Amino acid sequence: MPDPDVSMTVHHPEPGTAVIEITGDVTAACEPALMSAYEQACAPGTRFLILDFSGLTYMNSGGIGMLVTLLVRANRQQQKLAAVGLTDHYRQIFELTRLDEAIALHADAASALASA
Amino acid sequence: MTSPAPGGKPAVPRDVGNWATKVDRLSAPDGKAAVGYNVTGKKVTGPQQGFGRLWQRTYSADLGSVVGAQALVSDWKVNFGDYWPPGSVFHNTLTGIEPGDVAPIEVGIASHGPKLATGILVLYADDDSFTFMTPEGHMFAGMITFSAEERDGRTNVEIRILIRPNDPLWEMAWPVAKRKEDVFWMGTLHNLAAHYGVPDVEVTEETVCIDRKRLWSNWRNIWHNSGIRSGLHILTAPLRMLRPHRADR
DSSP: OOOOOEEEEEEEEETTEEEEEEEEEESGGGHHHHHHHHHHHOOTTOOEEEEEEEEEEEEOHHHHHHHHHHHHHHHHTTOEEEEESOOHHHHHHHHHTTGGGTSEEESSHHHHHHHO | OOOBOTTSSBSSOTTTTTBOOOOSSOOOOTTOTTTOTTTTTOOEEOGGGOOSOEEEEEEEEEOTTSSOHHHHHHHHHHTGGGGSOTTOEEOOBTTBOOTTOEEEEEEESSSSSOEEEEEEEEEEEOSSEEEEEEETTSSEEEEEEEEEEEETTEEEEEEEEEEEESSHHHHHTHHHHHHHHHHHHHHHHHHHHHHTTOTTOOEEEEEEEEEOOOOGGGGGGGGGOHHHHHHHHHHTHHHHHHSOOOTTO
16 A cells, blocks of 8 residues: 555644644545544543544545544544535535534534534 | 645645535436336435444455556456356446446345345546445445555455445344355456456455444334345336336336
């Protein structure tokens, strides 16, 4: 599998909430990077995870599969998952695959935080 | 290559032609309505819309250097159903597999006799892979990706499945369905390899349970169960023959 062309940054804007900023290509190859970011995001008491896709440049079906796996892990920890910064194209992919029924879509992190 | 928009992101993502456009409900293609009765009007189902445990299953085979990855995937798209073991039919278009295509499927339950009708949506396709998503009523809710990759001059072909049994009946049938899936997809890879002159290819299989939890809120999926609906469709065939003839029936 080729090296993933992606970077992930984690920050905690407020207690109990983590944001993972994803920049680059989301494919199955970036699963280790995403799961590592998830571990960082899971500080004790984290109940709300925001995936920021503002820097997303490419996604294939392997990327969707990886998000399903992340969703299962988050559900197991009783964490809510939201996605922000999706362009219309990627928003439609979330809707087509019905991921939007399990991952709340918001325009930006501020509106996701307001909904929490 | 697209020109970047202000801010450095491409104005048009480079995957834009690889994805199906959004549809709320599927329709069988023209001329395939008679076999697409369990597809038309259905929504697609991702793993989170299914009922049973979530499984990731991977079948792979090393075809050596007889064919490149992109040539293999290109051929696989055009002749997809021809590589299936006998008894099941994939009703694709003549041009092959394109994002957004809907293909009815008839699955052989036994070597002869009635077939279970269901189908797929082509969710994604590029030069190296293509992915199907299943409709309501299908045995499984989820995605199946067919891909090939070149490593050190050798081509590895892979089928990766991420699925939940769609309803309580399919979940109960999982032990049997799992074995049938093994026979079916391993047979497909054997046929594909034999086509390229690799008759005794070794197919490896890996199964991982991603989520042991059953999604009880989705038990009503049984309403769409394609096994039950295929049985009813077969039983009511004489009644349909009494109705006035319509084209495409």
